[in-house]
Each structure stands twice: as structure tokens, then as C-alpha cells.
Amino acid sequence: MTSNRKRRKDMSNNFELIDVTLRDGSNAVNYQFSVEDTENIVKGLEKGGIRWMEIGHGLGLGATERTAIKALHSDEEYIASARIAAKEMKIGCFFLHTIGDKSDIDKAIDCGLDFLRVGPNANMEEIRESGKYIEYAKSKGLIVHCCIRKAYAVTPDELARQAKVVQAYGTDAVIIMDSAGTLLPNQTKEYIYAMKDQMRGCTAMKVGYHAHDNLSLAVACSLAAVEAGADYIDSCLKGLGRSAGNAPTEILTAALKRIGYDKGDFLILQDIAEEYIGRKASESLESISLSFGYAGFHSAFYEMIEKAAKDYHLDPRALVLETCRRERLNLTEKMIGDVAKKMSGF
Numbered sequence: 001m002t003s004n005r006k007r008r009k010d011m012s013n014n015f016e017l018i019d020v021t022l023r024d025g026s027n028a029v030n031y032q033f034s035v036e037d038t039e040n041i042v043k044g045l046e047k048g049g050i051r052w053m054e055i056g057h058g059l060g061l062g063a064t065e066r067t068a069i070k071a072l073h074s075d076e077e078y079i080a081s082a083r084i085a086a087k088e089m090k091i092g093c094f095f096l097h098t099i100g101d102k103s104d105i106d107k108a109i110d111c112g113l114d115f116l117r118v119g120p121n122a123n124m125e126e127i128r129e130s131g132k133y134i135e136y137a138k139s140k141g142l143i144v145h146c147c148i149r150k151a152y153a154v155t156p157d158e159l160a161r162q163a164k165v166v167q168a169y170g171t172d173a174v175i176i177m178d179s180a181g182t183l184l185p186n187q188t189k190e191y192i193y194a195m196k197d198q199m200r201g202c203t204a205m206k207v208g209y210h211a212h213d214n215l216s217l218a219v220a221c222s223l224a225a226v227e228a229g230a231d232y233i234d235s236c237l238k239g240l241g242r243s244a245g246n247a248p249t250e251i252l253t254a255a256l257k258r259i260g261y262d263k264g265d266f267l268i269l270q271d272i273a274e275e276y277i278g279r280k281a282s283e284s285l286e287s288i289s290l291s292f293g294y295a296g297f298h299s300a301f302y303e304m305i306e307k308a309a310k311d312y313h314l315d316p317r318a319l320v321l322e323t324c325r326r327e328r329l330n331l332t333e334k335m336i337g338d339v340a341k342k343m344s345g346f
């Protein structure tokens with residue numbers, strides 16, 4: 001008992017929470033966070049003891065400029081307002097190699113960015129394509145995380161091999177993203193252990209975890225990740241995020257405190273969540289999310305499911321489950337259409 005307590009106490013500063021409300025949560029509010037929301041949430045999180053946060057468009061740098069999904073403000077406006085509001089908070093942004101370019105990284109640095117989170121899907125091709133941005137951001141002095149999306153689509157060993165490749169580009173941390181909220185706590189640990197084993201003795205590269213709450217396990221999986229030795233854990237106020245949302249920051253900090261980790265004042269964080277996120281949170285909850293979590297389905301593919309389900313008069317939930325039995329990483333309209341056709345007996 002005593003040694004357990006001591007071990008936990010010794011570990012209390014060994015990992016960081018990264019609040020991603022203003023980035024992942026932006027997906028849930030149609031990218032309409034205002035500069036005022038940004039300032040209030042940054043100040044509130046900092047008051048609650050959070051030291052790292054991710055902000056900006058849900059799809060990362062350059063998305064407002066280069067996609068049809070426009071945020072209320074530009075990347076520069078979001079970063080500059082967060083920078084002004086923050087005292088010591090580290091401010092980060094997401095980056096997709098399919099959307100952003102190096103000029104976006106330069107502009108973000110000029111506005112005061114501290115860290116960049118480059119997000120390839122869990123396949124070697126995307127990892128390699130993202131590599132040049134990881135190297136570039138490192139050469140410009142940023143802290144860089146490689147957030148491997150849809151990590152559940154490959155085995156823990158395969159993900160660890162991908163992390164090894166990422167490491168060669170100089171990334172400071174690899175974040176395991178359970179983008180569909182499909183992992184169970186014991187599976188979460190397997191991914192962290194595989195990653196740590198792969199890196200053992202040869203690098204200072206850190207490992208993080210980003211949960212989604214489709215099976216209401218985001219907090220449990222995050223705690224499991226901490227227990228397995230994760231260095232970073234992502235969370236959002238009220239769990240506000242894409243699809244079923246993420247691990248709620250205020251609940252996670254309370255649960256962590258119960259087991260001996262002091263990662264923030266959950267009462268302050270709860271007040272901030274109520275004040276600034278309360279009304280927005282319910283908008284992100286959709287009943288279909290449970291099937292996404294069960295099957296390991298990324299919500300970004302849902303439009304294709306909706307269309308095929310309508311065309312073939314199917315229950316979209318059944319189509320999600322059947323599609324994911326065949327493929328979870330690279331879904332196409334044709335593939336989903338073929339599954340729907342087969343299911344409907346055509």
C-alpha cells in the first residue's frame with residue numbers, strides 16, 4: 001500500500017494533460033469559436049492548472065483557407081488571441097499534410113505557436129508524407145507531436161513500427177489517437193506498452209493518448225494510458241469534441257486526483273466548463289456514435305454511409321458495423337456502396 005502510494009506520488013509530474021477543447025471541440029460547434037471564447041477558455045484553463053492546450057480549426061492549420069469548412073476566425077487570429085490570454089500556457093495547433101503547408105507553420109510561429117501536432121493516418125505512406133513537416137517544424141524550433149489517427153486500425157506492434165519511423169523525423173512525441181473511441185482500457189495499455197517497448201533505451205520520444213467517448217470509456221482509457229506510462233493525455237472541457245466527444249477535462253482531473261495525481265483544480269475546471277461550454281456540449285451528442293465506437297468507424301466517413309443507407313433502405317448503424325468488418329482505415333464511397341448493395345440483397 002505504502003509503496004504503491006509512493007510510486008504514484010513520484011510519478012505525479014511525469015505526464016501532462018493537453019486540453020484540446022478549442023481544437024477538437026471546434027468540430028462540435030461548427031468551427032464557430034470566437035476570439036472571445038478563445039480568450040475566456042485559455043484563461044479559465046490556465047486558472048484551473050492546465051499547462052498545454054491545442055486550439056484552432058478542427059482540421060488544423062490552413063483549413064479555413066484551403067477547404068470549404070470555414071472557421072469563424074483565421075489561424076492567426078486564434079493563435080494571437082490565445083497567446084495574449086495565456087501567461088505560461090503552451091499553445092499548439094493541429095496540422096494535416098493534406099491541407100496545410102509550410103507557410104502556415106511559419107505564420108503560426110510568428111503568432112506565438114509553441115507546439116505543432118502533425119496528424120497522419122496509421123499507415124506508412126502518410127507517416128512518411130507527414131515526415132517532411134515534422135522535420136520542418138523541428139528545424140523552426142517547435143515542439144512537435146505526431147498524432148497517429150485511427151490507430152486502432154493497425155495492431156499495437158504495427159503502430160509501434162510506425163512510431164519508430166516517425167522518430168527518425170525528430171518528433172518529440174507520438175500520440176495514439178483512438179479517433180473512433182473504440183479501444184477498451186486493456187487495449188489502450190497494449191498500444192502504449194508496444195510503443196514504449198519499441199522506444200526502450202534509444203530515445204527520449206514521448207507517448208501520448210487521445211481518447212474519444214463513443215463507448216463512454218474515454219476517461220477509463222485515459223486512466224489506463226496513464227497507468228501504462230503515457231506522457232501526454234488529451235481531454236476537452238465537458239468532453240466537447242468531434243462525434244461522441246473526448247475525455248472531459250474536469251472529470252479526468254477529478255478521477256486522477258482520486259488516484260493521487262494532481263493535474264489541475266477540477267472545481268475550477270468544472271466552473272469553466274459550465275460557463276463556457278455548457279450549452280454547446282449537448283449539440284455534439286448523437287446516438288449513432290455508439291455504433292461508431294463499437295465498430296471502430298471514423299465519423300468523417302458518415303456522409304457516405306448516410307447516402308448508401310438511404311439508397312439501399314438500410315439502417316445506417318447496421319451499415320457502419322458491416323463496413324467496419326471489412327475495412328476501417330481507407331473507406332471509399334464505392335466500398336460502402338458495395339457493402340450496402342450486398343446487404344440489401346441486390
Ligand SMILES: CC[C@H](O)CC(=O)C(=O)O
Pocket residue numbers: 024058059094096119149150177178179180210212242
Ligand atoms: C482531422 C483531425 C482529427 O479530428 C484528429 C482527431 O482528433 C482524431 O482523429 O480523433
